[in-house]
Amino acid sequence: MADKKHKFSMNVAGIYYVDDQCIACDACCVEAPRFFAMNDNDGHAFVKLQPVTPEDLKEAENAMAACPVEAIGNDG
Template identity: 45%
Template structure:
């Protein structure tokens, strides 16, 4: 489970985030390319834009559920 206290510093503020457990597998960037990108120097993903519509939110949730190391969190999850 993602740890809000251990998020990657590039994440934009909001409900979704990526923590330092990211292994740079590219799944989130492929699943939700409008929201996730890569920090090239350190080799991990982060959320550069919070979802702005239902499609983007669904893609972020899909990325979170598919993350092999559970590095994606959603503070808005119920």
């Protein structure tokens, strides 16, 4: 389970975030490329845009479900 105390500072402010459990598998960026991107220098994903609409939220939830290590949180 993702922990907001360990989220990356690159995440844009909002309820969704990636924490330091990320293994850079790229799944969230494939599932929801509008909201997740990879920091190739540091080897982890981050939230680049917070979802707003119901469609956005579904996409972000799909990315969460695709994460193999539960590194994506949605609790702010």
